Amino acid sequence: MAEPKRTGEWPLFEVFIRGQHGLSHRHVGSLHAPDAEMAVKNARDVYTRRNEGVSIWVVEAQAIHASAPGDKEALYDPSNDKVYRHPTFFDVPDEVGHM
């Protein structure tokens, strides 16, 4: 007898939670669910069992576009030689006080 055919896995969702203190939603993990509505319900059970959050976002993993690991140098190295972007680059005379 042939094995019954699997109808396939539920899609993968990435889960983002906003904590209590007003910070942005933060990626906490992922889960499988048949649709977005169930993904929110499951995320509530899996990722907020201990008051971790007050708001949940779920995004289907295949909808995320990411930078490529190989582009690291091209993307991030240029900022290394622009130290003047940091306020500490500039000396403020003591007489001027806090700025």
Place this chain on the structure above:
Amino acid sequence: MYAQMIKSTGKGVKTLDEMDPQERAFQERIDAGGKIEPRDWMPAGYRKNLIRQIGQHAHSEIVGQLPEGNWITRAPTLERKAILLAKVQDEAGHGLYLYCAAETLGITRDEMFEALHEGRMKYSSIFNYPTLTWADMGAVGWLVDGAAIMNQVPLQRTSYGPYARAMVRICKEESFHQRQGFDIMMKMCNGTDAQKKMAQDALNRMWYPSLMMFGPSDKDSVHSEQSMAWKIKMNTNDELRQKFVDQTVPQAEYLGLTVPDDKLSWNEEKGGYDFSEPDWSEFFDVLAGNGPCNQERLQTRKDAWESGQWVRDGMLAHAAKKRAAKLAAE
């Protein structure tokens, strides 16, 4: 541990000079404490080993629900029942975090389930022992979760990013598990003679299986070296076992229980206890599928998976129908 006897695919550890530039850059990143992320290049052996290790760890969390689930309906009070239910729910969550981490390496969840059900992937030997009395719920939390914590705390620093992050979440929740177990043991040890006897009996049965959780002695653990170079194993089996014994013996003394080991004694020189090794032939026998509960555990998993198929199918069909209705309305 929750991942015991992970077979390494490497043939001994290469020196940096023997590696090609890509592999060398990879190893140097790990040596410097950097993290490897899913889309980064990694040696095939690293990927394969991690899939085995994280998969086995995930399976252990899921199968690990069974010995405790056995007691949910028979917990002595409503409070204990709620606590045990919360603990078992946590284990399901831990399994999910870990399956997700393994999936980032290119294996699907269904493939992992299939491998478990067909016996190609293992779970920890500890869950093939029965939980005979309520005191076993105490001993499992205290000893089994205690041993798991020993292994999992250092794994928070493991080189693979998704695994390390899963471990951080797990460790945050694990300490509740151990404490609730110890709390059950305290209650029983302060109870009637019969209850105290039950607690001692649970310790007697769980002690050596708990020591086995760390895997065979380092001298017999041929695959450790490569895993440690890759930082997917942070301590040797013997190191962790020693740490566990040193931590647990005083707790047993506090409870007024006797660790079932005639050779147990404090060794001032090494600053730790000397203790008897578990019976390793029993360990290998349990891993080979001949423990007291192997068949029952695996059958329960298979039944749950197969009899849940119609629910998973139904929910997918419902989601498709809703999607179609929404499109039609637009």
